[in-house]
Amino acid sequence: xxxxxxxFEGWLGLDKESAxxxxxxxxxxxxxxxxxxxxxxxxxxxxxxxxxxxxRSGWGPxxxxxxVGHEVVGTVVRAGSQVEGGVKVGDxxxxxxxxxxxxxxxxxxxxxCAEGKYNYCRIRHVGTYNGVYLNGGKSYGGxxxxxxxxxxxxxxxxxxxxxxxxAPMLCAGVTTxxxxxxxxxxxxxRVGIIGLGGLGHFGVMWAKALGAxxxxxxxxxxxxxxxxxxxxxxxxxxxxxxxxxxxxxxxSLDVILCTASSADMPFNxxxxxLDLDGTFIQVGAPDDGLPQIQQFALIFNRIKLTGSLIGxxxxxxxxxxxxxxxxxxxxxxxxxxxDANQAILDFEAGKPRYRYVLKNEDYTPVAQKL
Numbered sequence: 001x002x003x004x005x006x007x008f009e010g011w012l013g014l015d016k017e018s019a020x021x022x023x024x025x026x027x028x029x030x031x032x033x034x035x036x037x038x039x040x041x042x043x044x045x046x047x048x049x050x051x052x053x054x055x056r057s058g059w060g061p062x063x064x065x066x067x068v069g070h071e072v073v074g075t076v077v078r079a080g081s082q083v084e085g086g087v088k089v090g091d092x093x094x095x096x097x098x099x100x101x102x103x104x105x106x107x108x109x110x111x112x113c114a115e116g117k118y119n120y121c122r123i124r125h126v127g128t129y130n131g132v133y134l135n136g137g138k139s140y141g142g143x144x145x146x147x148x149x150x151x152x153x154x155x156x157x158x159x160x161x162x163x164x165x166x167a168p169m170l171c172a173g174v175t176t177x178x179x180x181x182x183x184x185x186x187x188x189x190r191v192g193i194i195g196l197g198g199l200g201h202f203g204v205m206w207a208k209a210l211g212a213x214x215x216x217x218x219x220x221x222x223x224x225x226x227x228x229x230x231x232x233x234x235x236x237x238x239x240x241x242x243x244x245x246x247x248x249x250x251x252s253l254d255v256i257l258c259t260a261s262s263a264d265m266p267f268n269x270x271x272x273x274l275d276l277d278g279t280f281i282q283v284g285a286p287d288d289g290l291p292q293i294q295q296f297a298l299i300f301n302r303i304k305l306t307g308s309l310i311g312x313x314x315x316x317x318x319x320x321x322x323x324x325x326x327x328x329x330x331x332x333x334x335x336x337x338x339d340a341n342q343a344i345l346d347f348e349a350g351k352p353r354y355r356y357v358l359k360n361e362d363y364t365p366v367a368q369k370l
Contacts, residue, residue: 004039004078010067010144011340018066019056019348021341023143028067030148031137035080038087038151040095043363044334045142046071046167047347047356049198049261050097054130055344058287063130069142069358070097070128071167073157083151085313092163093154096170097310099139100126100150106134118153119310128153143340143358155316160324168198168330168355169319174311176203176257177319179281180210182308183255190214192256192273193233196224199259199283201231201331201354206319207257208232209326216253218270227331227353239266251275251301263288271297271305279304334359 008030011023018024031037051068053059072095079089087093101121103113112120119125126133128149129141140147157166176199185191191212193203196219207215208231216235217228225236239245246269253273258265261284271280271293280303282290297303311319322328331354335343343356 006041006077006146008140008144008146008148010140012065012067013055013062014065016056019052019344021345023055023341023344026065028065028140028144030140030146031133032135033080033148034135034150035082036084036150036152037080037148038076038083038093038154039078040072040074040093040147040149040154041077041363042072042074042142042144042147042360043163044073044167044357044359045069045144046171047343047352047358048097048171049347050171051141052344052348053285053287059285063138066130067140067144068129069144070095071170071172071357072128072142072147073163073167073170074147074363076154077146079151085151085154085156087151087154087156092157094157094166094170094316095128095142095147095149095154096174096316097128098125099128099131099153100124100133102134103152116312116314118312119315143337145360153313155313155320158320158324161320164332164334164357164359165329166320167357168202168332169323170316171310172198172355173202173323173330174316174319175199175283175308176259177206177322178311178315179283179308180206180255180257181315181318183279183281185210185212185255187211188213190216190252190254190275192216192218192253193259194218194256194265194270195259195284196228196354197259197350198352198355201227203257203259204228204231204233205328205330206322209322209328218273239269246272249273254278256280258282258284260284261286263291265291267291268294268297271303274301274303277302277304279306282307330355332357336361
């Protein structure tokens with residue numbers, strides 16, 4: 001087994017039906033220990049839409065049994081002799097959606113990893129769950145008591161950020177922060193955020209924190225308008241309530257971050273909201289793919305259509321620093337880990353305002369090793 005005096009236990013998805021609130025609690029075998037690894041005693045773990053997609057094999061066949069959860073926060077209880085990033089026993093760390101990449105440890109040369117863009121590694125991108133490490137071990141996520149991961153992808157969490165607020169930043173947070181930063185959001189920019197959910201509410205807050213002149217939330221209805229304004233939005237477009245929404249707002253934005261995961265969203269109308277040389281960034285990933293794109297919005301406004309994938313460990317560190325400086329705090333509801341099955345059902349029903357975080361009720365901190 002794991003060779004420790006603690007057990008690796010968690011909520012396991014055994015088949016596609018697990019996404020319907022049918023995960024079962026059980027023990028799992030973590031990856032074979034390497035001296036670059038750490039074991040984390042899990043305090044809390046955010047719930048992400050990716051968890052549901054994976055449980056139901058929505059993005060391809062899942063390697064069942066699977067323990068999902070990639071917004072993991074806890075303390076290091078074991079550290080190898082060759083750990084990276086300066087982590088040690090007792091440190092509070094977070095692990096996001098990626099727990100390893102090739103990092104040029106294979107016989108292939110990876111220019112992407114050499115440049116520090118580990119989240120785009122094409123040789124071996126290891127997800128924090130449902131992945132396979134270079135040593136052949138399987139990755140298991142954070143709906144659990146403990147987790148074993150390579151230390152390189154564990155990020156120390158600033159003391160100013162409570163664990164339950166840090167957790168959703170590790171995936172939803174950096175998934176929205178990284179592209180906004182990369183595409184130059186800051187003073188002088190007019191930014192649109194499509195969707196005000198777990199991802200979108202971060203998008204609004206990051207755009208404000210980065211100094212955008214305008215932050216416009218785009219949603220079907222105005223039911224969340226007051227929330228958007230409280231988060232920093234300066235404008236709001238309710239597409240299902242105003243038949244003139246496009247005419248009123250055409251060519252009014254420089255950057256749009258789309259967090260929607262719908263195959264029938266008005267994609268071409270969204271593109272028309274962009275001004276000349278605008279950028280449309282897609283981060284939502286629907287099971288059925290995106291709607292068909294008409295070319296004219298792209299051609300007449302020289303629009304750049306792009307996407308973005310999570311973030312690197314360094315992106316996460318930068319994001320945490322911005323959160324501390326600008327006092328960015330996600331809207332979170334804590335739920336007991338024992339209620340994970342009901343939590344994923346409520347998540348799918350769209351109930352979170354705006355992120356659920358599972359908490360291990362019997363968690364106690366580990367003494368820091370000096």
